[in-house]
Amino acid sequence: MSTLTLERNFFPLQNFGHSLTAPAYVFKPRCAEEICEAFELAGKTGLTVAARGAGRSYNDASLNGGGIVLDLSGMNRIINWDPVTGRVAAEPGVTLEQLWQRVEPEGWWPPVVSGTMFTTLGGCLAANIHGKNNFRMGPIGEHVIEFTAILPTGAEVTCSPNKNADLFYAMISGLGMLGIFTSITMQMKRIESGLLEVHAWPVHNLHEHLAFLFDKAPDFDYTVGWMDTMTGGKSLGRGQIHAANYLHGDEDPDPQKTMKLENQILPPRIFGVFPKSILYIFMKPFANNLGWSAVNTAKYVASLRAHTFRQSHAAFHFLLDYVPNWELSYGRGGLIQYQSFLPKETAEEAWRGMLNISLKRGMPSYLGVTKRHRPDQFLMTHALDGFSLALDFKVTNGNRAKLSAMLQEFDKVVLGAGGRFYFAKNSETRPETAMRFLGEETIAKFRKLKKRCDPNGILESDLYRRVFGNP
Ligand SMILES: Cc1cc2nc3c(=O)[nH]c(=O)nc-3n(C[C@H](O)[C@H](O)[C@H](O)COP(=O)(O)OP(=O)(O)OC[C@H]3O[C@@H](n4cnc5c(N)ncnc54)[C@H](O)[C@@H]3O)c2cc1C
Structure with a gap:
């Protein structure tokens, strides 16, 4: 009662x-x-x-x-962790931060993580998140062994790829619209070091950017691109590619040390003095076209030298968590992220068109992130054999309607190029857009x-x- x-x-x-x-x-x-x-x-x-x-x-x-x-x-208990098999069972409110901090010191890492560690497992399954290794490891759902969920009827269901498989592939990616996850069992990935070997290369235009992501992917465990989305012309799409590999065998002379939590946790202060928690306040004056254009140019110039370095797993994956509350720097109107997924054959032309439109209308994205993807078999999947580009747009009272209209125009470009969308990101997707990219059969199955x-x-x-x- x-x-x-x-x-x-x-x-x-x-x-x-x-x-x-x-x-x-x-x-x-x-x-x-x-x-x-x-x-x-x-x-x-x-x-x-x-x-x-x-x-x-x-x-x-x-x-x-x-x-x-x-x-x-509040449902945030790790129910069971087996460091021998790497299997973990957890409640849905367990965050990726809790998870990696539990498994990493014992030589494991979550197989798929988002760009922030503050997401929960329930939210990650409902969206079926992808990481910088999507082209290799697929989405998080591919590493789920089993979950239980409560349906609105009060019934409890247990699902795995072999049990209630239709629900397994629909509830993962189903945005919490079919039931509520109450426990999740997942397989972690073995690691032999707390470090990754990271390579960084500059790319000078959109063509080179996508070609690098494509060519490098087979040789690396992770790849991700940063794009300067504020520069047009011949330099449109310029940026930097990072690709990383796990260390194996004796490549890390002291893995016990590098896997210690104190060598992973992101420092709370910059230069050991300045608290990161207030950094976003100093970013506010730059949150306009001029300020971000300067930031993008400076970042591009700083990235012109190709180099290789070693970085902790946490530092590589959770770059955005370095500046807590960075989203508040966008001001009262906040920000919209628009992430489109395009087949490798059509991505360049479609994004060239979209980026040019945004520059011409004076509503450029302040941050662009690219990834390489592969398709998966989840019902509401956003992935395909191609790339994604995530764009962050500042929202103001003055531009809200114009921005919304521009993003709906982008939707048409993406659909025309055979692309897809991600329900955890875009705010503009309309029913007819979802129908086009998911297809009638998928929507009917979901309903x-x-x-x-x-x-x-x-x-x-x-x-x-x-x-x-x-x-
Ligand atoms: C800085 C940043 C970086 C990001 N990077 C990435 C990235 O690299 N890759 C990526 O794929 N995504 C990324 N995301 C998006 C993020 O991973 C997803 O939006 C994720 O769903 C958020 O998890 P959450 O716990 O906050 O869920 P919420 O945002 O609270 O909810 C997300 C969805 O999950 C449902 N849900 C939540 N809990 C449950 C439950 N127990 N049972 C059923 N449904 C539930 C909700 O109803 C909702 O539909 C990023 C987000 C941010 C802010």
Whole structure:
């Protein structure tokens, strides 16, 4: 019998980019029973329910304006860790930070991580995140052995690639719209050192940028590109490629030392003095076209020398966490991230067009990140045999409508080039866009599963209503 009440639980929630606000009734369940209580309350009140992990999606994936939001960050126990087999079982609110800090000192690393360590496992599975090794290791879902989830009917399901396989491949990538993960069992990756060997090369234009990502991928465990998205003309798409390999055998003379947590954890201070937590305040004056153009040019000039160095796993993967709250430097309107995935054959032309449009309209992206990808078999997959480009756009009251129109124009370019989108990032994807890139058959399959798992349509988020709202 539910003891939850709505009173005094109504709070404004935001997306990671702080460009959206959606007040909701927020509950923080500690166990599966409390999730069921929230479903009961939803049934009684007619409200809908969305899950929220760490709220690190750039868009409205974990917002549910006027409805109930289940903040799962309190279900954060590592249930079982076996350092011999590298298998871990955890509750959905366990963050990647908790996970790597538990397994790394014993010679393991999460096989797939996002660019921030503050995401939760539940959120990572629901979005089916990719890392800088997507072309090699696939998305996180490929490393899940089994999970349990609570459906809005109150039923508990256990899914693996061999058991309830249809639900396994749909709930991973299903944005929490079919059920709520309550425990997740995953396989970690063996490492022989706490360091990666990283190579950095400058690339002088878009063609070279994509060719480098493509050519280097087979020889490396990880590749990622930074793109100066504020310079056009012949230098459009210039930037820097980083590619990294694990160290093996005696390449690391003292792996016990490099795998110690103290040699992985990102320092809280810059130069040992300046607290990083306030750095974003000093970035604010630069968060305009002129400031970011200068930053991009300086970064490009600094990257012109090819070099090789060794870096801890945490430092390589979680670069964005070096500056806590960096997203706040974008100011009141926040930021929108637009990530498109394009086949390797069409990416160059499509992105050339999009980047030129953004420069011409005076709404350039301040940060561009490229990755190499391969397809996977999850129902709502965003991946394909090609590349992705993530672009960060500053939102202001003055540009909000123009920016939205430009990004919808980009959607058309991406669709025309056979591309796909990622539901954890984009804020503009419309139902007809999703229908085009996912295909009628996939959407019909998703809706059928939704009816089976959630017959009364209790699980909804702002994203769900935006993209799948009107069947
Ligand atoms: C700085 C930064 C860098 C990033 N880098 C990458 C990257 O490299 N690769 C990448 O793929 N993504 C990346 N992301 C996106 C991020 O990994 C995803 O948005 C991820 O889903 C966020 O996890 P979260 O715990 O914050 O989930 P939330 O944002 O809170 O939720 C995301 C989705 O998961 C659902 N959900 C949450 N918990 C559960 C649960 N227990 N059961 C069912 N559904 C649930 C929510 O309803 C929502 O649909 C990045 C984000 C940031 C802010």
